């Protein structure tokens with residue numbers, strides 16, 4: 001069975017560790033003089049993947065991701081077919097993702113795709129019989145960048161556990177940030193956010209940190225040792241075990257932070273303003289900058305500064321010669337890490353992947369509620385010809401619908417039963433109804449417009465009777 005890497009959750013922690021062990025074997029065992037701390041370069045070509053072809057489809061600009069995937073495939077002994085400019089393929093003639101993929105999959109053994117639409121890589125994976133790797137889908141996720149980030153943390157800091165990681169910049173639209181926070185939570189790091197004004201982590205990402213990963217959010221004011229650091233917003237701690245507080249029971253009302261737990265930041269992860277995700281009229285307000293002066297505080301003595309690159313103004317060039325800057329190392333690890341990932345997906349690497357998780361049941365209906373995210377692939381005019389809105393039911397109270405493409409969540413307005421043509425305003429019925437009988441509406445008006453009538457009995461009673 002093929003495995004796709006669409007979100008960072010498509011890999012378990014153990015699988016990530018195994019990939020890293022394999023990536024180590026691709027780097028020179030004895031770095032040449034002066035190279036031990038600097039960027040790393042894989043040498044030569046192996047014959048591991050000499051029977052394989054990578055199809056590389058980039059619908060958005062890319063330097064590191066595209067070149068390092070291509071280089072990785074060449075270093076593995078394989079070959080690459082690619083489109084770096086959608087205007088040179090049938091996309092320019094209006095071809096959909098599903099059609100492009102059903103053609104390209106016959107020409108290659110693995111597909112890497114970058115696309116401006118959130119959820120586009122999921123669509124590609126749904127239509128391909130060969131593994132699909134997400135190289136960035138809009139502002140959603142960028143899981144292989146996270147692999148490079150974690151690999152850098154591991155090489156620089158030895159372990160991923162208990163790290164204090166400061167995230168700076170556009171946390172709202174940065175896809176590298178979204179994949180990274182979930183991984184950090186899973187590996188037990190403390191996440192400290194320093195967003196540009198108005199560009200905090202999006203609500204659905206914050207909710208998932210708390211609901212899916214058991215993170216606990218602590219406002220900065222609760223933390224004495226952060227008082228003197230400007231612009232810090234929130235601290236997310238991965239679980240009660242990682243809570244550096246005296247009394248976990250008190251967290252909401254009275255957090256007692258042990259000073260030493262947050263006295264040093266292990267990583268400062270800087271991101272650029274994602275200008276392409278904004279309409280041209282929108283202006284960015286003051287944007288946090290990381291430079292030598294920022295790093296002069298005692299918290300940053302042993303910090304490693306990372307950046308997925310490209311940088312604009314948010315990361316000063318005066319850190320390039322500072323031993324704390326590790327962003328060029330980070331970019332160089334793109335090759336060994338992507339070699340390990342592709343070799344493993346193709347079944348030629350020493351690491352192995354477990355069977356894919358059985359797909360959860362999802363709710364899907366061409367009528368009724370649609371994904372509220374205008375950048376979701378399911379809202380694209382061309383892709384809409386064949387894509388039907390599809391959601392997981394998140395069992396919170398009230399339950400939420402999480403788009404299976406872009407993972408943005410929406411509250412149900414009311415829930416209808418297709419067989420009885422009645423609707424319930426108590427949306428908790430979603431958790432007990434059979435999904436093929438369900439139609440979710442954004443509002444009661446929408447339900448009525450579709451010819452549904454309000455249920456006469458309260459939801460629980462009428463469902464129990466059936």
Ligand code: NCD
Nearest residue numbers: 064065136176272308309310
């Ligand atoms: C990032 C991306 O494309 O999301 N770049 C990368 O892949 N290294 C970050 C960015 O463009 O800001």
